[in-house]
Amino acid sequence: VSGGVKCLRMCVKGPVIGEFVSRLMPLLQNCLQPDKDPEMRMSIFTMLAKLLLDAANTLDSQGLFRNESEKFLCDVLLPNLVWQAGRTAAAVRTAALSCLLALLHGGSITPGQVHTPFLRGPQVLSALTEDSQMGRLMACRSLSCILRLIGTSLDPEALNKIYPELLKRLDDSSEEVRSVALQALGLWLSSLTEDYSPQVYAPHLQFLFRELIVYLDDPNSSVQDQVLEILRKGSSIDPALLKTEVEAVRDRHRCSLYCDQLLQHISPTSAETPADSSK
Incomplete structure (x- = not known):
């Protein structure tokens, strides 16, 4: 595994990595399982976040990563957001949240690919209560991105699970978290359709x-x-x-x-x- 990670770090510069997505994804799925070394996972998530923010010129340069993005979200990112005790575990979750935010921002995942994973598990909403300010901030920003992508396609019951968690962040110790939570609540209101x-x-x-x-x-x-x-x-x-x-x-x-x-x-x-x- 460590050899594969070293190789990965050497080859992730520029659009060439987009040609090797089929080989890269199994490696990532193996290295980033929650039972793997936390320091290694943090390092990889940090690296991936940079790539995903510019996905069109890196991971998705050949249009191949977008076919894998839902699997990456479900099998790699979301499992790493499940709460575990300890500072190291919290740091890994924060790194995974930065990667999630980059994935949502970078344009390599479609609304349809976000919809089912978001409804399937509570990990993103649970991340709003992270101990670290940075974790809560990125969770709020990720939720804003999700609402922009799929807000109007969420049914009322799904929507009604979101706003109470955002309201809790309005008393956050961080003014920045409060502001981003309010932005997300504005997007929540904009997501209401005739079905609501x-x-x-x-x-x-x-x-x-x-x-x-x-x-x-x-x-x-x-x-x-x-x-x-x-x-x-x-x-x-x-x-x-x-x-x-x-x-x-x-x-x-x-x-x-x-x-x-x-x-x-x-x-x-x-x-x-x-x-x-x-x-």
Whole structure:
């Protein structure tokens, strides 16, 4: 194995590696199993992350890696995100998350190849609770990428498993994690289609709105601005519900400015009658 890894490190420069994907994948699958040496796995994941970010000019230079990307995701990356105790295990998960993010960003995996693996296991959502700030940050970013790729094709039940985990990150000790989690929540709202009935899923929307409205009174003004923008965009889903929730807490906020701006945005929409909408 060690000899194969050394060989791999020597040949992964430039597009030539794309010609040897069929030989490379079994090697990676062998070297990156969770029971293999953690230092070796971290090293390989770090190397692969760089390649995957520029996949068109490296791993996928011949268009061959994309045929293997779902298998790589299922058999290599996701098993390495399963939690194990210890700092070394946490470092490996962080390295695997960097590789996952690179795979999602690099353009060598299709929405269809992401859809089934994401639904099959909880590893990405579980990674949102990583001990390391970097791990949580990359998990949030990966989830944002996944929502961009397949958000509108996820059924309501799958979507409803995502937003509560993102809401937990709004109290993160890292402002950067909080900001990226809010971006992901905005993408979550943008993923809702006609299948997501505001009447059927009203309890979920009510919980989401209530939790987000709390952060309209956050000490961090950038968080307030971000939440306001998210709720403005999300108001079209159920404006009457959002208006009710904002009005219920407006007077309890230290400053009502953001609540008032949101209510001003909602009011014309929520006040519209069928006759008005036909004009």
